[in-house]
Amino acid sequence: MARACLQCTLLCDDSAAERCSLCGGELAKPFARSLSSSAYIDLDEDSQPGGEPAKPAPQPATKPAQSCPACTVICGASQSRCDTCGSSLLEPPRKRPKTEQEKEPKEPKEPKEPKPKEPKEPKAGISSFFKKARAPSEDPPLPPPAEPPPEANDLATPCESFKPQGCWANAGAVPYRHLAAALDALEATRSRLSKEIILTNAFRVMLAMSAPAGEVEASCYLFAPAKDAQAGGHRLRPDWAEGKPLSLPHKSITAALLEATGSSKADMTRLYHELHDSGEVALALRERGGRQKLLKAPAPLTAGGVRKALLALSELSGSGVERAKTGRLAALLRAAQGTELKWMVRTFLPHMAVGISLEASVLPALGAAVEWQRTGRPRAEKVRSSQDEVRHCYALRPDVQALVTALLEGGFEAMRESCTLQLGVPMQPMLAKACSSIPELQKRIRGALPEKAVTLAAEFKYDGQRAQIHVLRNGDVRIFSRKLDDMTYKYPDVISALKRSFRRQAGCVLDAEIVAVVPKTAEGAESEKVDIAAFQSLATRKRKNVTANNAAVAVKLFLFDLLFLEEPLIGLPFVQRRQKLRENFQALEDVVAFAEVEDLEADCQPEVLEVKRLDSGYEPSTKRSDCWLKLKKDYLESLGDSLDLIPIGGWRGSGRKSRWISPWLVATYDPDEGTLGSVCRVMSGFSDKFYKENTIKYLGREIRKGPEAEKVEEKEEDVEGDKSASEEPVEEDLEEEVLEPESSGLLLKRPAPGVDTAEQPPFWFQPTEVWEIRGADITISPKHMAAKGLVDPKKGLSLRFPRFMRKREDKGLHQATTPTQLAELFRKQGQHR
DNA sequence: GTTGTATAGTACC
């Protein structure tokens, strides 16, 4: 009969074994149950005959095994201290002297123990939902000593999680439960190191269980399904791969949850107000309403199975997709057991990142796990270098499947061999680090080699769209965006121009910028007939079904690097790559050019640039290199558009900022007309202290009462459909409340007189002060009405990349930027181009 | 059934 290791969750089949064969940890009693059956809602029903819930639990039923908050090792319930790291299990861990880390642990474990943290305000969590879940209320000590929520202990009851007949024994498929357990553990900890350890452990178990590559691949994706922090979205295969992107609309998920649990919308709404967390709500819904008996217990979910189901979902399209998706999602959610449900809901919800990124955390953890498997107990540096190697290989060939397969089957060597730049597969583009001053630029670029003379290339920085262009050996061309999406279809005109520009027939990879152009206005003697246009005009270009004929916005290609020409060139210094680029391509009037460049001796003062070391290789990476630096005019104190604007409204922040106003709506002021035209929302550049102080200033106090209106939550509520009930925005009661005496008197019921904007923030403020806001450039705006009528009869002006600089205590409303001044700045930047 | 509009989801910067 199998027994699970209490430390690493590995199942050991040898019933005579005393310790875990993987980590030497203590083994649980066979199929011991340490949680009351109510903790697991569905598990009983799918119990196999073999898995009888025998009495002999390692701990009394009321006091389950506990996971050490510091190092995640599972400890017995009766223990008060973790026997691995010595942290208290009852109270939040204390800080220990660093030297203790080096002491010889009695069991193999991670190279470095996590340094237990002094529990602080629940600020930086491992995940946003975690923070959201906790932020409103007081933070209870972790882990709760008694009566912990059932899901908090999944890791502590691996024997339940990993039944041999059910999951792990099934050809090594990774049970989704395993991922959920790791995520549970992540939720209970907040240090980065712990995150690393937990993920590494999770993969170590997979490796020990001989999980097939496909399962490990699926696990990687499911750990970090968010495509990127800004856009939400999901990723279950490479960005550049064929196939529709997976879209799981919020609506479908909530609807599916209701369907799966047989609950009512009212229940859901109520629970949100109580729990403030979609995942917890899902669990609660299932528990309350969800006594839906299934005719047949669903099979345990596996990582591969879940991914496959989601991929199938993504292929649906056409009218009625949402309903179809809802149905399929409901089936998945129904099959989820224990905390699997919580994690499904959380990870699939858009904008609910789980605090783990694929390239920064998941894959490096896999690398570390392989290193563990290889050497038994690797040194810390070795683990680091394995992680870096994985990162590098992935940057070169961002293909999880290829990487995992090679790594699992042939180790690091195979991975190195397999993960090289491939024609047709975009690599991570090299990124430049932002620099705010010339001295800083010089310091950085010289940093590595202080005494050696470094020659730099200063390239004009084009404001368009980054493009990595692959010319395949058969002549086909593919174009990829900076985020590795295939956008070949969007630029047929670029493709034909490039083909004419390429002097030979070979496979190659180029780095370039695509820029919109407009016919030259002034007739000149030059041969070129086009001028570079603003980014905004590039954005209006169609994205689908573009043909060379209907491409309304003309475009010009600026080539700046050559990364492959019959063979990879990324190891060559930039000078040589650039030379090859110029030898093999020719500029074509109006359509193809080389990035304008000037080689300098490290101290000139140009205006907008990308500065590159001529001696550097190409470093594909998600992190920014010191060899390429970007110097934008708006980074410089003396340049760029700096506006003095007046805060006139605001929204309630979400997540970390849910107690404060964020973003703020700011406006210009026209003293003659008395009008306030909105310019933009600002959320960047404020410190937490500023938020706190100014939320109090404008609202009377911080926002804390009532349900924390998270973005997601609001959406969920909208889905309730029930207009009349959910119509009542949280802000409203708050508003009334704040209007009481304690209020500052700056809060208004409606926009201040003279305000002109298409925005509808929940809070309107009395205009009283002036803030300095900096931005990159000024755009014509459909929703911000500042300077309306001066540039466009209906549209106003807005600011790109706005950020707060400082309060202008020295200025009154009458010294704020006026619409006329703003329009002037707009025209000036137009000429400048 | 076709058409137009509103909205959510994404993409780029």
Added chain:
DNA sequence: GTCTGACCCATTCGG
């Protein structure tokens, strides 16, 4: 794109 804050790690500073 922009930004801040938390965390980690290495180095320097101060008692």
Added chain:
DNA sequence: CCGAATGGGTCAGACGGTACTATACAAC
């Protein structure tokens, strides 16, 4: 000499503007 302070790097998250596209829904 050792612990505390400091600084740089990385990671995650909280959001900016604009505009296209697919879908749902209402109106014809």
